[in-house]
Amino acid sequence: xxxxxxxxxxxxxxxxxxxxxxxxxxxxxxxxxxxxxxxxxxxxxxxxxxxxxxxxxxxxxxxxxxxxxxxxxxxxxxxxxxxxxxxxxxxxxxxxxxxxxxxxxxxxxxxxxxxxxxxxxxxxxxxxxxxxxxxxxxxxxxxxxxxxxxxxxxxxxxxxxxxxxxxxxxxxxxxxxxx
Amino acid sequence: xxxxxxxxxxxxxxxxxxxxxxxxxxxxxxxxxxxxxxxxxxxxxxxxxxxxxxxxxxxxxxxxxxxxxxxxxxxxxxxxxxxxxxxxxxxxxxxxxxxxxxxxxxxxxxxxxxxxxxxxxxxxxxxxxxxxxxxxxxxxxxxxxxxxxxxxxxxxxxxxxxxxxxxxxxxxxxxxxxxxxxxxxxxxxxxxxxxxxxxxxxxxxxxxxxxxxxxxxxxxxxxxxxxxxxxxxxxxxxxxxxxxxxxxxxxxxxxxxxxxxxxxxxxxxxxxxxxxxxxxxxxxxxxxxxxxxx
Numbered sequence: 001x002x003x004x005x006x007x008x009x010x011x012x013x014x015x016x017x018x019x020x021x022x023x024x025x026x027x028x029x030x031x032x033x034x035x036x037x038x039x040x041x042x043x044x045x046x047x048x049x050x051x052x053x054x055x056x057x058x059x060x061x062x063x064x065x066x067x068x069x070x071x072x073x074x075x076x077x078x079x080x081x082x083x084x085x086x087x088x089x090x091x092x093x094x095x096x097x098x099x100x101x102x103x104x105x106x107x108x109x110x111x112x113x114x115x116x117x118x119x120x121x122x123x124x125x126x127x128x129x130x131x132x133x134x135x136x137x138x139x140x141x142x143x144x145x146x147x148x149x150x151x152x153x154x155x156x157x158x159x160x161x162x163x164x165x166x167x168x169x170x171x172x173x174x175x176x177x178x179x
Numbered sequence: 180x181x182x183x184x185x186x187x188x189x190x191x192x193x194x195x196x197x198x199x200x201x202x203x204x205x206x207x208x209x210x211x212x213x214x215x216x217x218x219x220x221x222x223x224x225x226x227x228x229x230x231x232x233x234x235x236x237x238x239x240x241x242x243x244x245x246x247x248x249x250x251x252x253x254x255x256x257x258x259x260x261x262x263x264x265x266x267x268x269x270x271x272x273x274x275x276x277x278x279x280x281x282x283x284x285x286x287x288x289x290x291x292x293x294x295x296x297x298x299x300x301x302x303x304x305x306x307x308x309x310x311x312x313x314x315x316x317x318x319x320x321x322x323x324x325x326x327x328x329x330x331x332x333x334x335x336x337x338x339x340x341x342x343x344x345x346x347x348x349x350x351x352x353x354x355x356x357x358x359x360x361x362x363x364x365x366x367x368x369x370x371x372x373x374x375x376x377x378x379x380x381x382x383x384x385x386x387x388x389x390x391x392x393x394x395x396x397x398x399x400x401x402x403x404x405x406x407x408x409x410x411x412x413x414x415x416x417x418x419x420x421x422x423x424x425x426x427x428x429x430x431x432x433x434x435x436x437x438x439x440x441x442x443x444x445x446x447x448x449x450x451x452x453x454x455x456x457x458x459x460x461x462x463x464x465x466x467x468x469x470x471x472x473x
Contacts, residue, residue, distance in 0.1 A: 013242070017242050017245055017246055017249065018249060020246065021245070021246035021247075021249035021250045021253065022249040022250070022252065022253045023253070024250075024253070025249075025250050025253030025254050025256075025257055026253055026256060026257055026260075027256075027257050027260045027261065027264075030260075050211055053211075053215060054215075057215065057218065057219070061222065062238065064226075065235050065238050065239075066238075066246075071222075071223055071226045071227070072219055072220075072222065072223040072226075075219045075222065075223075076219060079215065
């Protein structure tokens with residue numbers, strides 16, 4: 001059990017480091033790829049939400065250490081993304097179809113961008129230079145569009161890849177037994 | 180009908196979802212959320228106090244080398260991607276640059292020519308003004324004919340100054356060092372023709388700067404050298420003596436250098452001796468010449 005925990009820890013930390021160090025240096029469109037959202041969608045275990053939220057706290061903690069934005073920001077953001085995805089998952093989606101995965105990715109990505117930009121907009125609103133409301137900024141829509149596109153493509157590819165390699169994501173059917 | 184492989188936690192049925200949701204809500208209760216928020220606040224507080232520094236250092240120490248490596252790979256990939264993306268632009272840029280190089284090469288050649296001309300003009304001015312020559316004309320060589328008709332008639336040049344500029348026949352033509360190049364033979368309104376000193380049809384009254392101040396008439400020899408014939412045997416001519424214009428011709432001042440004696444032909448039974456003079460001027464390099472006008 002501890003070994004599995006350790007492996008999971010290594011995996012999560014590696015994911016965060018890759019996101020911070022590798023993805024951030026990619027070309028403009030690809031750098032919007034969000035491995036954490038993809039991880040969230042693929043490994044969403046809502047029945048273990050109590051445990052999962054601590055993993056997202058850890059992810060947020062590492063983000064906060066590396067991306068000195070505002071310490072604590074990512075520790076709130078990632079668990080919130082997880083809760084949002086969990087809420088969607090339980091109320092609107094099944095958990096095995098490609099469409100569920102794509103839908104979760106789509107809405108979680110939008111949630112992530114909105115929360116991120118809203119936080120910084122309200123943070124900057126009291127500064128002497130009044131910021132432009134992010135929904136009116138062209139860059140916001142461009143990065144959101146890019147983010148949605150690359151995340152959806154990545155999820156689509158990964159879903160099919162996992163389907164080829166294992167039965168975990170194969171649909172379950174009630175089969176009529178021929179007697 | 181039977182249900183194949185339907186684990187409860189992965190169920191897509193409504194019942195399954197409801198059960199999951201209930202379990203999740205039980206696990207993610209208010210107490211847990213409060214506990215979670217307290218943990219976040221505590222971490223932020225500890226960070227502000229600096230108490231988390233050792234943990235942060237451990238993270239930096241452990242993952243910075245990996246991060247640096249990943250970032251360098253990522254940059255490499257980015258570079259490669261941009262290169263591919265800009266390949267089309269690069270082809271256009273290359274063709275544009277090629278055109279620019281061609282244009283600049285032509286421009287550079289033009290500038291080099293101008294620089295050369297400038298230097299030659301300066302040299303002309305130096306020697307003309309230091310020699311006290313008041314009237315002179317500078318002319319550009321516009322054409323040259325090395326072979327014209329018979330072999331005897333080697334070498335003439337056409338310059339861009341003529342009658343309208345005050346040029347008349349028989350004026351002496353000099354190079355940038357002030358050495359004699361030739362003599363004007365034909366003059367048009369806007370151009371003139373001069374024969375090289377090595378042309379057999381070009382003759383100058385010359386003096387050798389030897390003890391006897393030997394006087395003679397130069398004539399070209401096969402377009403290569405200059406001869407002075409009919410020098411009395413009694414006069415001593417040495418190799419290396421300088422031949423200059425004698426000033427006995429109209430419009431040609433004396434003392435202009437023609438060349439140096441390269442060979443003396445002195446037959447024991449002959450009445451006359453003749454000397455072969457190597458011209459000082461380099462005729463291959465003539466682009467600007469000066470003409471002394473009366």
